[in-house]
Amino acid sequence: MPRSMARDVLGKNTQGTAGPARYSLAMAPSKLRYRISHLWFCIAFPALLFVVCNAINIGKLAKWFRDADGLDLSALIAYLTAALCLSIFAFALLAHRYMTKAVAIFLVITCAAATYFISKYGVAIDSSMVRNTFNTDATEVGQLLSSQMIPYVLFLIVLPVLGVLAADIVYKPAARHLRDSLKVIALSLCIALASLYVEYNAIFRAGNVSNKYIVYTLIPINVISGSVNAASKSLRPYFRRQQEDIEFSASVAAPKDLVVVLAVGESSRRKNFSLYGYERRDTNPVLRGIENLHVLDAIATRASTLYALPMILEKSGIKLTTVTSRAGVPTSCIVNYTLYDNCAAVGEIKVGNCGHGGKCYDEDVVPLLAQNLDSYSSGQRFIVLHLGGGSHGPAYADRHPPEFQQFKPMCMDADVANRCSLEELYNSYDNTILYVDHVLGQVIHTLDTSQVPYVLIYVSDHGESLMENGMMFHGVPPGVALPAEQR
Numbered sequence: 001m002p003r004s005m006a007r008d009v010l011g012k013n014t015q016g017t018a019g020p021a022r023y024s025l026a027m028a029p030s031k032l033r034y035r036i037s038h039l040w041f042c043i044a045f046p047a048l049l050f051v052v053c054n055a056i057n058i059g060k061l062a063k064w065f066r067d068a069d070g071l072d073l074s075a076l077i078a079y080l081t082a083a084l085c086l087s088i089f090a091f092a093l094l095a096h097r098y099m100t101k102a103v104a105i106f107l108v109i110t111c112a113a114a115t116y117f118i119s120k121y122g123v124a125i126d127s128s129m130v131r132n133t134f135n136t137d138a139t140e141v142g143q144l145l146s147s148q149m150i151p152y153v154l155f156l157i158v159l160p161v162l163g164v165l166a167a168d169i170v171y172k173p174a175a176r177h178l179r180d181s182l183k184v185i186a187l188s189l190c191i192a193l194a195s196l197y198v199e200y201n202a203i204f205r206a207g208n209v210s211n212k213y214i215v216y217t218l219i220p221i222n223v224i225s226g227s228v229n230a231a232s233k234s235l236r237p238y239f240r241r242q243q244e245d246i247e248f249s250a251s252v253a254a255p256k257d258l259v260v261v262l263a264v265g266e267s268s269r270r271k272n273f274s275l276y277g278y279e280r281r282d283t284n285p286v287l288r289g290i291e292n293l294h295v296l297d298a299i300a301t302r303a304s305t306l307y308a309l310p311m312i313l314e315k316s317g318i319k320l321t322t323v324t325s326r327a328g329v330p331t332s333c334i335v336n337y338t339l340y341d342n343c344a345a346v347g348e349i350k351v352g353n354c355g356h357g358g359k360c361y362d363e364d365v366v367p368l369l370a371q372n373l374d375s376y377s378s379g380q381r382f383i384v385l386h387l388g389g390g391s392h393g394p395a396y397a398d399r400h401p402p403e404f405q406q407f408k409p410m411c412m413d414a415d416v417a418n419r420c421s422l423e424e425l426y427n428s429y430d431n432t433i434l435y436v437d438h439v440l441g442q443v444i445h446t447l448d449t450s451q452v453p454y455v456l457i458y459v460s461d462h463g464e465s466l467m468e469n470g471m472m473f474h475g476v477p478p479g480v481a482l483p484a485e486q487r
């Protein structure tokens with residue numbers, strides 16, 4: 001790249017004049033150059049990028065906003081408005097005085113690539129995709145190249161990049177520049193949040209039903225959030241506060257022989273357990289027959305797994321498994337799915353070699369529990385069991401083997417809210433509770449036959465909404481109270 005161009009891309013003031021600095025492109029013919037204030041560039045550029053790239057794939061996005069009466073236009077418009085404002089917000093944050101054109105060109109190229117791959121292959125752009133991109137070698141790139149790319153390269157990369165390079169971006173003096181930028185940032189964020197709140201239920205539902213595909217196909221939100229997440233993931237090891245670094249002492253006050261098993265469930269709400277008074281049908285045929293069972297009165301304060309798990313497995317920033325293992329209590333975590341970093345001190349033992357054609361279910365933790373108990377002779381032991389399939393939607397039928405499809409007809413469509421009756425939804429959900437009942441029964445049976453002295457505690461991470469007050473699944477935005485069913 002010629003030096004003059006490189007300097008301009010970086011936004012260096014090539015004229016050295018006092019007053020508002022002008023940035024020109026030496027290479028572009030002067031006729032094609034245009035002047036634009038930094039403020040307007042921060043609005044117009046992301047808006048154009050957003051409209052052009054998303055227009056190409058709008059069908060893939062809109063299909064998730066269908067309800068019984070057809071397209072839920074108000075929800076789709078609210079979602080697109082929020083996304084447009086967030087794009088402007090993010091660009092205004094990143095497009096610092098000396099980086100405006102560099103950020104714009106980076107976004108043009110990455111968004112064009114994302115648009116092409118979404119359009120041709122329907123891929124979802126998330127942080128793993130961004131990381132894959134950076135780890136792709138030349139052979140793989142060669143295999144992906146095709147003549148179909150030419151119009152995309154021309155219209156989504158070459159012309160927009162020339163358009164960015166031809167801009168003479170006019171910057172105001174520092175104080176006014178900062179004030180204007182802050183105005184754009186604040187206003188766009190407010191409109192985005194307001195749009196999301198107005199149609200929260202419909203947007204949240206579309207997000208869940210599509211498995212967040214509505215976010216991963218939305219340009220440039222997917223590219224920006226994927227890049228930020230990928231960067232933070234690769235930097236996290238350098239910044240993570242190590243649990244080992246936290247100073248505390250732990251010891252066993254009253255040593256005795258006891259195995260404590262803490263089973264952590266997923267999205268299984270109290271309301272549908274017969275043990276808690278559910279009357280529609282018997283969802284706890286196994287547990288009902290077990291003696292010495294105490295019904296706990298636990299309440300979730302967070303309804304997203306990532307935040308709910310530490311409510312059970314962490315206190316004052318210290319993980320329970322870090323405390324027990326440091327106190328010398330042999331500690332293990334046996335998981336179906338993952339407990340994230342809640343077991344970092346001892347690591348996770350994941351289910352594997354599962355029956356059911358290689359597909360793992362929560363019951364697959366049981367043989368690993370039995371194996372663990374085999375080596376017990378005396379003393380304390382702490383075992384966390386993660387029943388991570390639990391009652392997680394929208395594909396409730398995927399959480400248990402087919403023989404647990406007992407209550408029928410079931411809801412077999414991911415678009416639970418629109419394609420299934422309440423009866424079907426409850427049938428599907430109740431089958432998952434029936435399966436939790438079965439798995440806990442197996443856990444208790446395993447503990448009983450091993451003859452170890454034990455305590456078993458079962459608790460779900462949070463509950464689930466099943467269309468009560470129009471809410472579905474779990475998770476609410478900050479500041480919104482958790483519905484009773486999710487608590």
Ligand SMILES: [Zn+2]
Nearest residue numbers: 266267305461
């Ligand atoms: Zn959860």
